[in-house]
Amino acid sequence: MVRTADIVIIGAGIIGSATAYELAKLGIKNIVVLEKSYVSSGSTGRCGAGVRQQWGLEFNAILAKKSVEIFETLTDELMMDIEFRQGGYLVLAHDEIQVNQFRKNIALQNRLGIPSRFVSKEESVEICPPINTDAFVSATYCPTDGHANPFLTNFAYQRGAERLGVKFYRNTEVIGIEKSGEKIVSVKTDRGDISTQVILNAAGPWSAEVAQMLNLEIPTKPDRHQILITEPLAPVFETMVISFQTGIYVQQVPHGSFILGISEIEESSHNIKSSWQFLEHITHILLEILPFMRDVRIVRQWAGSYVKTPDAAPILGEHPEQPGFFMAVGFSGHGFMLAPMTARVTAQIIAGVKPDLDISPLFIERFKMDKLIIEPSVVG
Ligand SMILES: Cc1cc2nc3c(=O)[nH]c(=O)nc-3n(C[C@H](O)[C@H](O)[C@H](O)COP(=O)(O)OP(=O)(O)OC[C@H]3O[C@@H](n4cnc5c(N)ncnc54)[C@H](O)[C@@H]3O)c2cc1C
Structure with a gap:
């Protein structure tokens, strides 16, 4: 050394x-x-390795947009496939308060050159065919969001x-x-x-x-966040589906598995053990949004830390x-x-x-x- x-x-x-x-x-x-x-x-x-530019603060939106511009070049520059896929992020709004916030977000993002937009329920189904349209009131979508292999x-x-x-x-x-x-x-x-x-x-x-x-x-301070992966299926959708209200996010990775996680209330600690309570909680929320996943088998769950500041x-x-x-x-x-x-x-x-x-x-x-x-x- x-x-x-x-x-x-x-x-x-x-x-x-x-x-x-x-x-x-x-x-x-x-x-x-x-x-x-x-x-x-x-x-x-x-981590879930999702990459989104749909932020509500100008600073975060710029940082995210510039990061996406770099992600787009990394496979070539670093000479290794990082599995960066831009299948977009479908962000669900569950009430009018969120819709109003998203209206402001979209105006800001568009001003910065981020191609996000509101999508109707019909368009949401085109983007994510199995989505339950009763589970949200409206959604936004940005096609250049995506995910990579962490x-x-x-x-x-x-x-x-x-x-x-x-x-x-x-x-x-x-x-x-x-x-x-x-x-x-x-x-x-x-x-x-x-x-x-x-x-x-x-x-x-x-x-x-x-x-x-x-x-x-x-x-x-570290906070435990849990996440899981399912068995692989043939391609179902490319987008990341996310809800800030419930804290859930779901994506299908290139291998065919779905990776999904959800926020839970945690004490700050280095605990990264898995719990059955997480499985129960995420299952309820997931099936409201994507009922077709009822019969999909979970292969593994794990946890890691979000590192929180005030x-x-x-x-x-x-x-x-x-x-x-x-x-x-x-x-x-x-x-x-x-x-x-x-x-x-x-x-x-x-x-x-x-x-x-x-x-x-x-x-x-x-x-x-x-x-x-x-x-x-x-x-x-
Ligand atoms: C379940 C989950 C899902 C997530 N999903 C997303 C997502 O979709 N998109 C997203 O952008 N982010 C996501 N995150 C957050 C993301 O994982 C982190 O913000 C990011 O990985 C932080 O990277 P880092 O390099 O700062 O920390 P880390 O990856 O934790 O690296 C810190 C390293 O420091 C080492 N270290 C610590 N102390 C010492 C020491 N004393 N000496 C030597 N080495 C030391 C550790 O071993 C560790 O490897 C998620 C996180 C979790 C837990």
Whole structure:
């Protein structure tokens, strides 16, 4: 293992790997990524990997749109098929309050060049033939939304970064961070120390623990989210079906299986055990929307963490109290879809290059200044 690095990235989820790649593309040398388990072992390898641009806040919509533009190029650029498919997102509205919110969302998205629109119940059936039209009052659809394979995307970024000289060390846990005066001087791992003055905290569910190594409190907390996969069927629909009201999302992946999850009320913890209560809950909601799935067999269920901040938006940028300590954490249920552009601007900020997008609204200072970013259209 190398003993000095210009930048140490803690965590090889999609954020750590993609940022490593973007930093290397900027010509930064001596980048090390430390991963306590295997690449994608955190939230990334457990996620639904949906990619949507149908947001209610301008900032999120831009970040998502720019990420989609990058997703569209990744298979070629990284020389690995990430299984990115743009089958769209069908977003269900269940009452007039939601319809009004979606009206505002669509106006905003269209102004930004996102091709979303309201669809009638008839058109919803064309997009998703088995949908129960009694289960919603209206819907919106964006054909360029989609999903990708989270493992392949992360591995593609990792290998792309390695080709540019980045070193990934798996089974290597960061257990401390040393300072001399105000300056970071090294990270301590269970395989020895690495001298460095610059760290990116991309530790996902463990990001608060990593910050604590510098006696810093950051407001990120992991919440269990459960998800399941069914047996594969012949193609039924390409779109992701999602409802913010019930918190359910369902998609059919290229292999033919359906992947679906739903929000539940959770205590913040690192618990990622599966429960039968989830199966019972999701089944009820699912069958209201897609009754044909009654006889589809479930193959496996699992869980992972949404990493929550007080406003469910990520924390990016350098910590104001610790020079050299950068953060890209707290992505809640949307860190995969926002990763490509987030990684690009995070790399630019670390490299001291003017970022392509002003991400200052996402700096940690917003919590002290009470400038929270409240997004109306999220799966909580
Ligand atoms: C069930 C579920 C469904 C989801 N669905 C979607 C979706 O459809 N679309 C979407 O955009 N997002 C979705 N998400 C959210 C998405 O998974 C995350 O936002 C994203 O993966 C965050 O990536 P990350 O790199 O920040 O974190 P992670 O993937 O968790 O990576 C962090 C890594 O840091 C490592 N690490 C932590 N501490 C240390 C340490 N001390 N030393 C070394 N390594 C360390 C961990 O082992 C881990 O591998 C979903 C999440 C879940 C749980």
